[in-house]
Amino acid sequence: MKQIYLDYASTTPVEEGVVKKMTDFMSFDGNFGNPASRSHSFGWKADEAVEEARNNLASLIGCDPREIIWTSGATESDNLAIKGAARFYKNKGNHLVTSKIEHKAVLDPFRQLEDEGFEVTYLEPNSLGEITVEQVADAVNEKTILVSLMHMNNELGTITDIDSIGELTRNRGIIFHVDAAQSIGKIPISMSSNKIDLLSISAHKFYGPKGVGALFVRRKPRVRLEPLFHGGGHERGFRSGTLATHQIVGLGEAARIAQQQMDEDLRKLENLKRIFWEEVKGIEEIYVNGDSKSKFPGILNISFNFVEGESLIMALKSIAVSSGSACTSASLEPSYVLRALGRKDELAHSSIRFSFGRYTTEKDVKETALIVKSSVERLREISPLWEMYQDGVDLDKIEWA
Amino acid sequence: MAYSQKVVDKFEETLNNPEKASVGRWKPGDEDFHRVGTGIVGAPACGDVMKLQIKCQNIDGENRIVDARFKTYGCGSAIASSGQLIDMLKGKTLEEAQAISNQEIVDILELPAIKIHCSVLAEEAIHRAIDDFKSLRNND
Numbered sequence: 001m002k003q004i005y006l007d008y009a010s011t012t013p014v015e016e017g018v019v020k021k022m023t024d025f026m027s028f029d030g031n032f033g034n035p036a037s038r039s040h041s042f043g044w045k046a047d048e049a050v051e052e053a054r055n056n057l058a059s060l061i062g063c064d065p066r067e068i069i070w071t072s073g074a075t076e077s078d079n080l081a082i083k084g085a086a087r088f089y090k091n092k093g094n095h096l097v098t099s100k101i102e103h104k105a106v107l108d109p110f111r112q113l114e115d116e117g118f119e120v121t122y123l124e125p126n127s128l129g130e131i132t133v134e135q136v137a138d139a140v141n142e143k144t145i146l147v148s149l150m151h152m153n154n155e156l157g158t159i160t161d162i163d164s165i166g167e168l169t170r171n172r173g174i175i176f177h178v179d180a181a182q183s184i185g186k187i188p189i190s191m192s193s194n195k196i197d198l199l200s201i202s203a204h205k206f207y208g209p210k211g212v213g214a215l216f217v218r219r220k221p222r223v224r225l226e227p228l229f230h231g232g233g234h235e236r237g238f239r240s241g242t243l244a245t246h247q248i249v250g251l252g253e254a255a256r257i258a259q260q261q262m263d264e265d266l267r268k269l270e271n272l273k274r275i276f277w278e279e280v281k282g283i284e285e286i287y288v289n290g291d292s293k294s295k296f297p298g299i300l301n302i303s304f305n306f307v308e309g310e311s312l313i314m315a316l317k318s319i320a321v322s323s324g325s326a327c328t329s330a331s332l333e334p335s336y337v338l339r340a341l342g343r344k345d346e347l348a349h350s351s352i353r354f355s356f357g358r359y360t361t362e363k364d365v366k367e368t369a370l371i372v373k374s375s376v377e378r379l380r381e382i383s384p385l386w387e388m389y390q391d392g393v394d395l396d397k398i399e400w401a
Numbered sequence: 402m403a404y405s406q407k408v409v410d411k412f413e414e415t416l417n418n419p420e421k422a423s424v425g426r427w428k429p430g431d432e433d434f435h436r437v438g439t440g441i442v443g444a445p446a447c448g449d450v451m452k453l454q455i456k457c458q459n460i461d462g463e464n465r466i467v468d469a470r471f472k473t474y475g476c477g478s479a480i481a482s483s484g485q486l487i488d489m490l491k492g493k494t495l496e497e498a499q500a501i502s503n504q505e506i507v508d509i510l511e512l513p514a515i516k517i518h519c520s521v522l523a524e525e526a527i528h529r530a531i532d533d534f535k536s537l538r539n540n541d
Contacts (some may be wrong), residue, residue, distance in 0.1 A: 019456050311477050314412055345446035346446055378419070382415060382416070383473070384473065384474055385445055387452075401441070401444070401529075
């Protein structure tokens with residue numbers, strides 16, 4: 001059965017051109033050298049390719065290439081930024097600020113830092129899924145050394161006002177880390193005009209390979225970190241370890257293509273989202289989660305009341321979507337992000353994230369909408385909650401066993 | 402999570418042909434409603450609600466389940482567990498039905514460990530429905 005892939009927020013396929021380029025950097029006939037080898041042309045050529053990739057990524061995000069550190073992905077970048085900054089600047093203060101809707105790759109390092117004696121404030125989003133600059137202003141104090149917030153939320157597609165928050169943190173002398181795993185290559189960002197100090201990047205979210213990412217570390221004003229890995233002193237000592245040339249080349253090529261295609265991709269996604277929403281909006285009792293004005297069109301998160309999300313995913317077997325976030329779908333807990341928005345547990349249990357991408361067609365979203373409509377209808381037919389709702393029973397007033 | 406083919410088949414059977422899978426309900430006013438016991442277990446906030454109804458008839462001095470209906474809100478294995486329970490109930494005496502254990506459902510559907518609570522819910526549902534039926538009897 002051919003499945004329709006609507007889970008681009010989870011991962012994206014690697015562009016064919018990117019794959020081709022990567023394979024040129026592996027075998028004996030290719031450019032397999034160690035970029036750190038200074039004594040021969042194998043090393044020089046590999047180093048050249050790594051630097052070209054660095055330039056491509058720097059161009060995409062508008063920074064100096066020397067501000068980019070290669071990592072194994074956004075999880076490592078988040079860990080390096082958060083733990084690295086907190087530990088380096090711990091003599092300045094012990095207070096840190098983040099939010100409840102961050103990815104686990106951010107929340108777990110903060111939990112670790114709490115064990116090390118840091119105090120962490122976890123901001124709650126408003127009902128639209130937004131963390132505002134006013135909330136950050138209220139949360140920081142003279143002991144705050146780090147604020148970490150995501151650029152685009154992975155479950156909702158909501159976009160944080162990082163420019164305003166950056167102004168605030170810079171004025172207060174606080175390091176500002178942004179997890180931009182979901183946004184890089186999809187929406188514009190300019191490091192030369194914003195005041196972000198550290199930015200996490202992942203290649204596989206923008207049609208690059210898995211297993212590689214980057215951390216932007218600002219040079220002016222200079223940001224320092226305690227490294228996680230100690231070794232050969234690669235990447236200006238921030239991240240030791242032989243560079244994965246083929247992975248880095250893949251990321252660089254994906255960044256180059258993303259920069260070229262961003263406007264076209266965004267227009268296309270706007271159109272797909274509009275078509276999909278037109279088709280499904282007539283379904284009774286559905287709720288869009290994170291209905292912020294500032295939102296990426298490639299992610300649409302909807303709760304279908306009285307239908308449980310996992311059963312809906314099973315019914316939508318020809319469509320690849322996710323319920324909440326893929327990282328937590330092995331657990332039975334409803335999405336912590338939706339709960340943080342103040343959604344009732346049953347609506348959190350009923351949510352599906354549709355995420356569209358570069359290879360999604362109008363036919364895909366129309367077909368999906370039809371299957372969603374019929375599946376919701378069929379699952380409601382077997383749902384006792386739907387039956388009660390139709391009978392006019394107030395479900396909130398029932399004492400559940 | 403990967404479900405067994407049995408869970409998938411049972412789920413799809415139920416979804417594709419709800420009437421044949423005994424999805425439905427008896428409601429007050431229906432003929433024979435006084436012979437129907439209802440059990441509702443679970444909670445929407447936990448992601449599972451199972452509603453089971455059994456219709457009983459006194460045959461040779463023993464109450465037997467002659468028909469059963471259900472509706473379930475929950476994950477695929479909760480829906481499959483309800484359907485499986487229904488298959489096991491019909492024709493049984495109340496005593497036999499009371500003795501059905503969740504482990505039988507786990508074994509038949511090959512439920513993964515993380516989904517065992519679905520079978521427990523099914524076991525609770527039949528106990529509730531039997532209790533409800535018996536309380537109706539007492540009210541006669």
